[in-house]
Amino acid sequence: MACARHVNAIQELVDGTLGSIRRAELELHLEQCEPCRRLADDLARIRDSAASLEPLTPPDRVWLQIAGRLRQEGRIAAPTPLAAARRTFMPLALAASLLLIVGASLYVLYPRGTAPDEAASAGNAPAADAVQGVETEFRLAEQHLQNAINKLQEAAKADDAAIDTQIASTLQKNLEVIDQAIAESRSALRQEPQSVPARDSLFDALKRKVSLLQDTIALMNQMRKGDAAGAAQIVDSANKS
Amino acid sequence: MTAPFPRAGAAPAGRAAELALVERCRQGDAGAFEEVYRTHAGRLYSVACRMVGNPADAEDLLQEIFLSAHRKLDSFRGESALGTWLYRLAMNLCLDYLRSKASRTSHLTDALDDEPGLADASSRGLANRALTRIDMERAVAQLPEGCRAAFLLHDVEGLEHREVAEALGIAEGTSKSQVHKARLRLRALLTE
Numbered sequence: 202m203a204c205a206r207h208v209n210a211i212q213e214l215v216d217g218t219l220g221s222i223r224r225a226e227l228e229l230h231l232e233q234c235e236p237c238r239r240l241a242d243d244l245a246r247i248r249d250s251a252a253s254l255e256p257l258t259p260p261d262r263v264w265l266q267i268a269g270r271l272r273q274e275g276r277i278a279a280p281t282p283l284a285a286a287r288r289t290f291m292p293l294a295l296a297a298s299l300l301l302i303v304g305a306s307l308y309v310l311y312p313r314g315t316a317p318d319e320a321a322s323a324g325n326a327p328a329a330d331a332v333q334g335v336e337t338e339f340r341l342a343e344q345h346l347q348n349a350i351n352k353l354q355e356a357a358k359a360d361d362a363a364i365d366t367q368i369a370s371t372l373q374k375n376l377e378v379i380d381q382a383i384a385e386s387r388s389a390l391r392q393e394p395q396s397v398p399a400r401d402s403l404f405d406a407l408k409r410k411v412s413l414l415q416d417t418i419a420l421m422n423q424m425r426k427g428d429a430a431g432a433a434q435i436v437d438s439a440n441k442s
Numbered sequence: 443m444t445a446p447f448p449r450a451g452a453a454p455a456g457r458a459a460e461l462a463l464v465e466r467c468r469q470g471d472a473g474a475f476e477e478v479y480r481t482h483a484g485r486l487y488s489v490a491c492r493m494v495g496n497p498a499d500a501e502d503l504l505q506e507i508f509l510s511a512h513r514k515l516d517s518f519r520g521e522s523a524l525g526t527w528l529y530r531l532a533m534n535l536c537l538d539y540l541r542s543k544a545s546r547t548s549h550l551t552d553a554l555d556d557e558p559g560l561a562d563a564s565s566r567g568l569a570n571r572a573l574t575r576i577d578m579e580r581a582v583a584q585l586p587e588g589c590r591a592a593f594l595l596h597d598v599e600g601l602e603h604r605e606v607a608e609a610l611g612i613a614e615g616t617s618k619s620q621v622h623k624a625r626l627r628l629r630a631l632l633t634e
Contacts, residue, residue, distance in 0.1 A: 212621075215625070216618075239569060242568070242569065243629050247568075247597075247625050247632070248625070250573050251598045252600065255575075256488045258487070259483050259484065259504055260501065263487075263505060264476065264480075264483070266505055267508045267509060271509070276512055276513070277470050277471070277512075
């Protein structure tokens, strides 16, 4: 059993607050007293083990709940009614309008995308006219998509819980790569209106753009829900695409 | 692993920044209060979790800590660091929660009259024994609440006894004796 009269000094030794004279005395005692030495070793191990316990991380939802309660109580600035309405409805509205745009674009592009083949084989209309038609429709669809992107970015700016600048920049870079692929496909299709690879490449790039837009909407929804893990997964997937 | 948290005590130069941040919170600036939350939530959650023993209750307490902090911002004068002030709120809420739970279940467990860990002449103590994180977490959970609070703040969170005393509203000497008793009790629990 450790010596009762040395226990406080041993604790202070472990705390690192024991003065030099008392420390020297205690160290002399510890050399001769195994139970006290064992006690000092054990307490130091407990102190070290406690200090190495990792901090725990609260789930992201806790902050959202706190912010919600404070807004309800009027203690922090509530979003304006317009911003709140946009926060609630805009991503859903954009998702719906994007689906319509994408559906319409694919409907318009795909059948006419086959037109050059049919036209050439039938010999009824010049291939260039068909390609021009596809181009016009494509430009319109592109314009709609770009408008939707602009609205998404506007919504992201209005929503303080939405996409941050770095993620928006990543999405923008991916979008530029896809736009480049679309431009190259369009150029190839213009030169060779009957080229199946050029047509496939155009549709493939278009689908990738659709997928990126869907990711953007999903990301906004995850961020609004405070689901950081879900958002990270979407960003990761967008980076890989 | 999460990024290291700042220490509870702030240097005088940091105090002015803290006061400015608190003033923005008082004005209803959500961004400022989120900054306070992001800076301190991890440490407060860790302490709350280890005090009450389960994450769900700790989440509720963390909410209460920050809601209470916002309501009491007017009482923060910057005499202590914001972190220490928040710890005090947190520990009061944790102890209230535990006392209310204890009164519901009639398990009052705050007796610390004995000196565990000394009567171990036949024991080899912790020598040659692996001490895992789980062992420690389990043993800490069995400490009486008073000394558990002091131990968590001092040995786990790294506060000075002066800061522990401030956070718990006790004398510095009491903080020392509570931490020392906690270590002895832990030694007894870990060598059982």
